[in-house]
Amino acid sequence: MNIAEETQILDAIGKWLERDVRPKARELEKKDEYPDAMVETMKQLGLFGATIPQEYGGLGLPASTYAKVVARISEVWMSLTGIFNSHLIMAAAVARFGTEAQKKAFLPKFASGEVRGGLALTEPDCGTDLQAIRTRAVRDGDHYVINGTKTWISNGIKGSCFALLVKTDPNAKPRHQGMSLFLAEKGPGFRVSKKLEKLGYKGIDSAELIFEDYRVPADRLIGGVEGKGFHHAVGGLELGRINVAARGVGVANAALKDAVAYAQVRKTFGKPICEHQAIQLKLGEMATRCEAARLLVESAARAYDAGERCDMEAGMAKYFASEAALENSIEAVRIHGGYGYSTEFNVERYYRDAPLMCIGEGTNEMQRIIIAKQLIARNPA
Numbered sequence: 425m426n427i428a429e430e431t432q433i434l435d436a437i438g439k440w441l442e443r444d445v446r447p448k449a450r451e452l453e454k455k456d457e458y459p460d461a462m463v464e465t466m467k468q469l470g471l472f473g474a475t476i477p478q479e480y481g482g483l484g485l486p487a488s489t490y491a492k493v494v495a496r497i498s499e500v501w502m503s504l505t506g507i508f509n510s511h512l513i514m515a516a517a518v519a520r521f522g523t524e525a526q527k528k529a530f531l532p533k534f535a536s537g538e539v540r541g542g543l544a545l546t547e548p549d550c551g552t553d554l555q556a557i558r559t560r561a562v563r564d565g566d567h568y569v570i571n572g573t574k575t576w577i578s579n580g581i582k583g584s585c586f587a588l589l590v591k592t593d594p595n596a597k598p599r600h601q602g603m604s605l606f607l608a609e610k611g612p613g614f615r616v617s618k619k620l621e622k623l624g625y626k627g628i629d630s631a632e633l634i635f636e637d638y639r640v641p642a643d644r645l646i647g648g649v650e651g652k653g654f655h656h657a658v659g660g661l662e663l664g665r666i667n668v669a670a671r672g673v674g675v676a677n678a679a680l681k682d683a684v685a686y687a688q689v690r691k692t693f694g695k696p697i698c699e700h701q702a703i704q705l706k707l708g709e710m711a712t713r714c715e716a717a718r719l720l721v722e723s724a725a726r727a728y729d730a731g732e733r734c735d736m737e738a739g740m741a742k743y744f745a746s747e748a749a750l751e752n753s754i755e756a757v758r759i760h761g762g763y764g765y766s767t768e769f770n771v772e773r774y775y776r777d778a779p780l781m782c783i784g785e786g787t788n789e790m791q792r793i794i795i796a797k798q799l800i801a802r803n804p805a
């Protein structure tokens with residue numbers, strides 16, 4: 425992708441954000457209402473196929489361009505990126521590990537947004553320790569029968585197809601060899617049990633999904649071979665982490681921009697608060713965090729695009745950029761004083777949205793452990 429093409433995509437998204445999203449985001453988020461009209465435009469913009477290869481109808485964007493798209497959208501309303509990101513991780517699992525028949529059957533429909541969904545890994549009793557999942561798939565002729573519960577699944581209500589992580593051999597040692605990933609479409613035996621209420625990240629549906637004797641055709645097993653599911657699921661997490669990091673960049677930038685604007689108009693003791701050193705120290709730190717987070721995301725995305733191992737880089741970007749979003753959002757609230765606590769301004773939303781980025785796609789505790797392990801592996805004594 426050359427610079428002109430990237431600019432064209434970012435410009436089209438920028439126009440849509442200013443025209444349709446910015447004027448509506450606060451109202452929809454307050455009502456926790458799904459942005460149906462925005463989703464229609466997102467289809468037209470090609471966002472549901474952003475990273476799907478062009479031969480299957482997607483835009484085939486490199487991670488570096490995709491990260492800029494995500495950061496740009498997150499600066500206006502972070503929730504929107506969740507509607508296509510876990511969908512694209514599901515698609516990436518098919519594109520990277522699926523059979524040719526699975527790619528042909530699913531990727532064009534994913535790319536157009538006709539079929540949308542996400543990733544169903546987490547269960548009520550486990551998230552970080554994914555190998556402890558209990559959802560079970562048992563072979564029955566040319567089908568598998570699945571029983572279990574998944575929770576916190578983004579797009580769980582509005583989506584219709586999910587990359588579902590199950591145990592095909594609960595006694596396997598090591599545990600991951602007994603795990604498989606299926607493409608599960610909604611139907612008999614697969615139901616949404618509840619919508620989950622959240623601190624932030626409103627508008628997008630997070631749900632608990634229940635599988636009761638759900639029958640899925642055997643040819644929906646991604647790659648067609650049992651025991652590879654853990655590898656397939658975590659294989660998408662590097663891109664997922666770059667995406668979460670890009671969301672962090674967007675929210676950190678939004679908080680900085682709002683704070684810079686407000687600090688110039690709010691006056692105390694006869695001068696704009698941006699002339700008080702205490703506020704300048706905050707703005708200086710916030711701007712530096714934004715720039716550092718952006719550069720870490722760029723460097724991780726570049727490594728990903730070059731096909732290099734980048735778990736350490738993606739981990740660093742995800743960890744730093746999400747913490748930057750959290751720190752910048754609370755500083756923006758402080759700079760806004762009492763108005764920062766008001767729902768009339770956007771900064772309280774950034775403050776409610778930011779913690780999600782510290783938890784999703786591997787908690788920040790785990791990111792630091794991943795970084796440290798890679799550091800040791802790459803620097804043997």
Ligand SMILES: Cc1cc2nc3c(=O)[nH]c(=O)nc-3n(C[C@H](O)[C@H](O)[C@H](O)COP(=O)(O)OP(=O)(O)OC[C@H]3O[C@@H](n4cnc5c(N)ncnc54)[C@H](O)[C@@H]3O)c2cc1C
Binds near residue numbers: 543549578622630
């Ligand atoms: C809004 C939202 C959307 C989500 N969307 C999805 C989705 O679409 N699909 C999906 O599958 N999941 C989704 N999740 C789930 C998310 O991925 C998990 O919440 C996350 O992985 C953490 O798992 P957990 O909640 O079970 O926490 P736990 O694993 O129980 O962790 C609790 C705490 O212990 C720490 N911890 C755990 N193990 C270790 C260790 N070995 N060393 C050090 N610290 C440790 C964690 O860092 C954390 O601080 C979503 C969550 C939220 C809140």
